[in-house]
Amino acid sequence: METCLTLLQPKIISLKHRLERPGRGSLFKLLILTSLAVAFWVLTFWAFQRVLLYFRSVELFGDLLASKLMSMMLLTFFSILLFSNIISSLSTFFLAEDLNLFLSRPVSPDRLYYARLAETLTHSSWMVLLFGLPVFLAYGSAYRVSFSYYLILTWALIPFLIIPAALGTLFSLILVNIFPARRTKDILFLLSIFFAISLYFLLRFLQPERLVNPESFAGLVEYITALNTPSSPFLPSFWASESLLPFYQDHQANCGFFIGLLWSTAGAMCVFGNWVFRAIYFDGWTKSQEARRARLTQTPLVNGLFDFCTRPFSLRVRALALKDFKSFFRDTTQWSQLILLTALVVVYLYNFRVLPLDKSPLPTSFLQNLISFLNMGLAGFVISAVSGRFVFPAVSLEGFSFWIIRSSPMPPRSFLWSKFWTSLIPLLILAEILIILSNTLLQVTPFMMVLSSVTIFFVTFGIVGLGVGMGAVYPRFKVENAAQIVSGFGGAFYMILSMIFIGMVVILEAWPVHTLLMAELHRRALSYFEWAGIIISFLGVAILNGMAVIIPMRMGIRNITEMDF
Amino acid sequence: MIELWQLNKKFGNFHAVRDVTLKILPGELFGFLGPNGAGKTTTIRMMVGLMKPTSGRVLLYGKDVLREPEEAKAILGFIPDRPYLYEKLTGLEFLEFVADLHGLDSGNHRRKRIAELLEFFDLEGWSRELVESYSHGMRQRLILAAAIVHRPKALIVDEPMVGLDPKGARLVKRLFLDLAKTGVAIFMSTHILEVAEEMCQRIGIINEGRMIALGTMQELREKAQSADDKLEPLFLKLTGEEGIRSLVEDFRR
Numbered sequence: 174m175e176t177c178l179t180l181l182q183p184k185i186i187s188l189k190h191r192l193e194r195p196g197r198g199s200l201f202k203l204l205i206l207t208s209l210a211v212a213f214w215v216l217t218f219w220a221f222q223r224v225l226l227y228f229r230s231v232e233l234f235g236d237l238l239a240s241k242l243m244s245m246m247l248l249t250f251f252s253i254l255l256f257s258n259i260i261s262s263l264s265t266f267f268l269a270e271d272l273n274l275f276l277s278r279p280v281s282p283d284r285l286y287y288a289r290l291a292e293t294l295t296h297s298s299w300m301v302l303l304f305g306l307p308v309f310l311a312y313g314s315a316y317r318v319s320f321s322y323y324l325i326l327t328w329a330l331i332p333f334l335i336i337p338a339a340l341g342t343l344f345s346l347i348l349v350n351i352f353p354a355r356r357t358k359d360i361l362f363l364l365s366i367f368f369a370i371s372l373y374f375l376l377r378f379l380q381p382e383r384l385v386n387p388e389s390f391a392g393l394v395e396y397i398t399a400l401n402t403p404s405s406p407f408l409p410s411f412w413a414s415e416s417l418l419p420f421y422q423d424h425q426a427n428c429g430f431f432i433g434l435l436w437s438t439a440g441a442m443c444v445f446g447n448w449v450f451r452a453i454y455f456d457g458w459t460k461s462q463e464a465r466r467a468r469l470t471q472t473p474l475v476n477g478l479f480d481f482c483t484r485p486f487s488l489r490v491r492a493l494a495l496k497d498f499k500s501f502f503r504d505t506t507q508w509s510q511l512i513l514l515t516a517l518v519v520v521y522l523y524n525f526r527v528l529p530l531d532k533s534p535l536p537t538s539f540l541q542n543l544i545s546f547l548n549m550g551l552a553g554f555v556i557s558a559v560s561g562r563f564v565f566p567a568v569s570l571e572g573f574s575f576w577i578i579r580s581s582p583m584p585p586r587s588f589l590w591s592k593f594w595t596s597l598i599p600l601l602i603l604a605e606i607l608i609i610l611s612n613t614l615l616q617v618t619p620f621m622m623v624l625s626s627v628t629i630f631f632v633t634f635g636i637v638g639l640g641v642g643m644g645a646v647y648p649r650f651k652v653e654n655a656a657q658i659v660s661g662f663g664g665a666f667y668m669i670l671s672m673i674f675i676g677m678v679v680i681l682e683a684w685p686v687h688t689l690l691m692a693e694l695h696r697r698a699l700s701y702f703e704w705a706g707i708i709i710s711f712l713g714v715a716i717l718n719g720m721a722v723i724i725p726m727r728m729g730i731r732n733i734t735e736m737d738f
Numbered sequence: 739m740i741e742l743w744q745l746n747k748k749f750g751n752f753h754a755v756r757d758v759t760l761k762i763l764p765g766e767l768f769g770f771l772g773p774n775g776a777g778k779t780t781t782i783r784m785m786v787g788l789m790k791p792t793s794g795r796v797l798l799y800g801k802d803v804l805r806e807p808e809e810a811k812a813i814l815g816f817i818p819d820r821p822y823l824y825e826k827l828t829g830l831e832f833l834e835f836v837a838d839l840h841g842l843d844s845g846n847h848r849r850k851r852i853a854e855l856l857e858f859f860d861l862e863g864w865s866r867e868l869v870e871s872y873s874h875g876m877r878q879r880l881i882l883a884a885a886i887v888h889r890p891k892a893l894i895v896d897e898p899m900v901g902l903d904p905k906g907a908r909l910v911k912r913l914f915l916d917l918a919k920t921g922v923a924i925f926m927s928t929h930i931l932e933v934a935e936e937m938c939q940r941i942g943i944i945n946e947g948r949m950i951a952l953g954t955m956q957e958l959r960e961k962a963q964s965a966d967d968k969l970e971p972l973f974l975k976l977t978g979e980e981g982i983r984s985l986v987e988d989f990r991r
Contacts, residue, residue, distance in 0.1 A: 492838030500826040503868070573822035577884075580786040581839040582811040737789040 180275065180288035201662060214307045221311035229315060236422045239312070243417065246308065247410035250301050251337060256365060257297040258341025259348075265292045266342065266454070267349055267461040276458070286450040290443065294338040301334070318420045325416060328432055332439035333413045339442035346449055349457035366509045370516045409435060489583050490591040497567075497595060507655060514559060514603075521555065521607060525614040538618075539694070545617040546679075546686055549625045549632075552607045553675035556600060556629075557636045557668065564596040564640035565667050566658035568733065569649045575738055585734045589645055589726060597637045604633045620689065628682065628714070635674055635721030642725025643667040646732045674721050678714055685710045739764055740785070740892050740923050745794035747780050747947075754780045756947040758794070762925055762940075764891070767918045769938030770927040773977050777947040778927045779819060782896045785925070786816045798892045812840065815890035819897040819927075821877035825870035829861055829880050832869060833887055840888035855883040859909070874901035882910065886917070893917060895926040899933060911937060935969040945977045 228235040228242075266272075266289050275285055313322050405411060416431040479498060483491040501507045525548075568589070571578060578588055608629045612622050647663020658664060685707040692699050699707075740762040747755040755777045762768045772778045783789040785796050787803045787810070796803040801810035824832060833852045842848050856862040859879040864872065872880065878901045885893065898914075899907050914937060918924055928934050934941055941958060943951040951961050955969065962975045 488838050488841055492835050496824060496827060496831075496835050499831065500824060503826040573820070574824050576788055576816075576818055576822065577824075577836070578839070579788050580811060580814065580816040581836070582808045582841070583839050584808055735790055738783070 177284055177288045177291065180280065180284060181291060183271065184292065201665065202660070205665065210303065217304075218307040218311050218314075221308050222315050225311060225315035239316075239421050240414070240418055243312065243421070244410065244414040246305075247333075247414050248408065250305060251333070251408065251410040254297060254301055254334065254337035255341050255344075256368065257300070258293055258338045259344050260362065260365060261296040262289070262293045262338075262342040262345040263349070265289045265296065266345060267458060272458070282451050282454065283447060286447050286454075287443075290338060290342055290446070293342055294334060297338060297341070298334045302330075312417075312421065316421055322417070322420045325420075325428060325432070329413045329416045329435055332432075332435035333409055335439040336409045336435070336442055339439065339446045343442070343446050343449055346446075346453055346457060349461055350453050362505055362509060366512050370512065409438060412438075486591070486594065487587070489587055490594065493578075493583075493588065493591045494595045497570075497592075500570075510562065517555070518603070518607065522610050522614065525611045539690075541615045541617050542621050542690055545612055545615050545621045545625055546683070548611055548615075549608070549628050549682075550675055550679040552604060552611070552625075552629055553632050553636065553678070554672065555607060556604050556633055557640075557671035557675065559603065560596070560600060560636050560640040560671070561659040561664060561668055562655070564600065564637055565644040565664055566649075566655045567592045567596055567641055568645045568729070569652060569658045570655055572650050575650060579733075579738055586730050589641060589730050589733065592645075593637060593641045593722075593726065596641060597634065600637055601630065601633050604629045618693075620693070621686075624682075624686065628678065631715070631718045632675065632678055635678075635718045636671055638722030639667060639671050639674065639725050642722075642727070642729035643670065645729025646725070648733070648736075650738075674717070677717055681710050681713045681717065739797075739799050740768075740894070740925055741795075741797040742781075742785070743795040743797070745781065745784060745796065746792045747777075747784060747789065748792045754947050755784070755791075755944075758944070758947075758949050760942060760949070760952070762892075762923045764921045764923050765918050766940065767914060767924045767926065767938050769934035769941040770925060770944065771929075771931065771934055771941060771973060772927075772944035776944045776977075778944055779896060781944065782894055782925075782927055785894050786814060787811060812888075813891040815885035815888070815893040817881055817885045817893070817895040817898055819900065821874065821881050821901070823869045823872075823877055823880065826868060828866050828868055829856070829872070829876075830865040832880060833884055836884040837887050842888055851887060855887060858913075859883045860905075875903055875906055878902055879906060879909075882913070886913075891922060893922055893924045895924065897928060898926060899928065899930055907933075931969040931973055941969070943973065943976050951976050 224242075225239055228239045231238065309326055312318075313326075412431040412434045416428050416435070419428060479495060480491075483494050486494065605626060608625050609622070612625060617625075643663055643666065644658075647661065647666070649658050649661055649663070652658050652661075659667070688699065688703055688707065692703075740760070742758050742760040745755055745758040746753070758777075758781060760768075770778055770781070780789065784791045785803065787807050790804065796810075798810045798814055801813070803810045824835070827835065830852070833855065837844075837848055837852065842851075853862070856865050859882060861876065861879055861883065864876060869877065869880070878898075882898070885895075893914075895914075898910050902910060911933070914924055914926070926934075926938065935955065940952070940954055942949055943958075951958055953961065958969075958972050958976070962972045964972055964975055
């Protein structure tokens with residue numbers, strides 16, 4: 174145990190140092206994250222408590238529903254844990270930088286296995302604990318359980334987390350011996366994206382908004398009772414659920430037996446995992462040193478197509494764009510985000526299709542145009558979130574290789590504008606798709622269609638200008654994961670500025686759009702005063718957009734010109 | 739020609755580089771030596787435009803790196819100490835990218851130049867593999883190829899031999915001597931004293947940010963008031979680290 178702790182020391186000490194010496198913006202980030210976590214906990218606890226109290230009031234099958242819900246949840250947690258442990262163990266056992274250090278020292282395989290298992294367990298399980306704890310506490314509160322519930326819960330949760338960690342590690346040990354680690358990680362990463370998307374679609378297309386409609390509620394209860402959860406007696410989630418069952422039902426389950434099963438399985442899995450580790454780890458580690466090849470993006474057809482698309486730009490801009498394009502499509506963690514983005518667009522548009530406009534007391538045509546107007550802001554927020562993920566990191570993603578650009582004759586101005594144009598084009602396409610399709614689904618007037626298409630066109634310029642510019646003012650060259658880049662102080666600042674910018678555009682356009690629509694509705698002509706106000710408002714929007722592009726871009730250019738690299 | 743005029747760099751209160759003044763003529767191979775943390779890399783980063791000097795100027799063939807960066811960098815080749823590259827590009831694509839950055843026209847001439855460099859640095863078999871699969875030495879050779887793809891007039895090199903095998907090191911030595919013969923001004927920082935001694939016409943030694951010695955081997959000998967033929971004892975004497983020698987002797991015993 175002590176020797177395992179020695180191997181974990183660097184991580185523990187690094188964490189301690191990070192907490193003791195927070196960097197720029199860390200306090201702000203910590204505050205935001207803590208507030209979000211507390212809000213999430215309170216909301217989850219409250220919602221589950223309400224649901225469970227309702228279940229308790231349902232005679233005959235209320236308690237059954239509560240235990241079914243618990244068993245479904247534990248099964249979901251177990252699947253998520255297993256999946257995240259496989260992904261995490263690939264990194265901790267095969268791809269981590271410090272493995273070179275440990276493998277070249279007299280470290281016994283047992284120590285290495287258990288230390289890495291503990292690290293994998295921590296990486297994968299904290300999120301499930303964060304999500305699960307308010308739910309378990311809500312159960313305790315709704316059923317007014319004794320203190321022994323919390324003891325049993327803790328006693329059941331520990332092996333419940335260890336089992337998928339040991340099992341996940343075992344899977345990755347075998348997988349890496351079949352495929353190289355980097356390839357395995359790519360495949361699993363893609364699978365996890367599909368897993369997340371399926372869950373997202375499932376939740377969305379179940380139309381949870383029907384819950385507020387009491388007419389359909391009887392059907393829902395029937396649905397839940399009819400739902401036959403796959404509660405196989407061989408699954409650890411079943412054992413954990415059974416050990417907690419006596420607290421929710423008048424059911425004499427053998428608590429000790431199931432806890433014993435959980436602990437003995439966890440122990441056995443660890444020992445078995447260690448045997449397999451000793452037998453095949455080094456072969457897998459050797460294989461994981463192999464690198465992958467690039468195929469698709471080396472084909473003449475793809476190169477020719479790209480060459481054609483970037484023809485209007487200068488040689489340097491094209492070179493940079495080509496480099497970014499290839500790097501993006503050769504990195505699974507990057508391009509696979511496009512799948513998530515597609516899912517986001519589909520669900521976004523689906524929401525417009527199912528809008529119950531006919532049930533509103535307001536006139537449908539008015540509501541259509543009102544929603545279409547608000548949709549400009551909403552689409553703007555979506556674009557700024559996407560920009561936060563793809564555009565803000567554009568400069569930071571150059572990483573330590575930025576010396577190549579800085580020591581080349583390419584001026585910082587060309588570099589940053591190149592990033593601007595190459596980011597703008599795909600975002601413009603996305604923004605127009607969102608606006609035109611949602612407006613078509615809403616069947617808005619031609620005036621609203623033109624207005625929102627033109628507005629989002631220019632707003633996208635502003636968002637991209639803010640993203641590229643702020644990304645250059647607050648670059649994070651040391652961060653390897655693109656998704657983490659926007660989570661820094663600069664990223665938070667960009668998101669806030671971006672929201673303010675979109676809000677201001679919506680406010681500036683609100684009055685003129687309302688005036689124009691009302692005039693059309695009441696079939697009256699506009700006065701000179703109204704026309705002047707409308708022109709001034711739209712002029713304000715144009716100036717605001719110009720400022721959102723020019724100011725951050727100038728600041729960004731100045732920063733990358735003067736910064737020490 | 740590479741010129742440094744009263745170059746200074748401060749990080750807060752720490753004076754990393756103090757009043758460094760130098761002139762390297764076309765065709766000259768200049769060795770830049772100094773102990774760890776002496777200010778070598780900081781000086782080099784200012785010379786190539788990666789860092790802004792607190793004061794002073796760097797001129798490459800009369801072009802100020804700070805005021806006319808495009809013109810200055812167009813004639814510059816730079817080889818850094820750590821070979822950070824774009825991992826997701828192939829070696830060939832990386833050379834094409836650098837050629838584009840320097841505005842080299844795409845055509846037969848450029849293709850031929852890149853093919854020659856890949857062959858010279860023994861990388862033609864790896865040219866279509868991603869850089870992430872390259873060894874340290876291969877990356878170093880790719881950076882060397884990228885540094886000269888546009889035929890620079892000034893070459894600034896930080897630790898060129900790190901990670902190279904004996905064949906690669908020999909290749910680099912031959913390349914630098916050949917380039918110097920064609921009139922390229924080469925500024926080379928190195929820790930390998932034998933390399934500096936063997937290749938460089940003049941040597942500069944920096945310590946605690948100051949240039950403490952500058953000249954040919956003969957001039958350094960005179961400055962150190964030493965009869966030693968080799969550079970190592972001179973270097974240790976000039977940088978005040980002569981005690982290290984006796985420590986090493988003790989350790990051997």
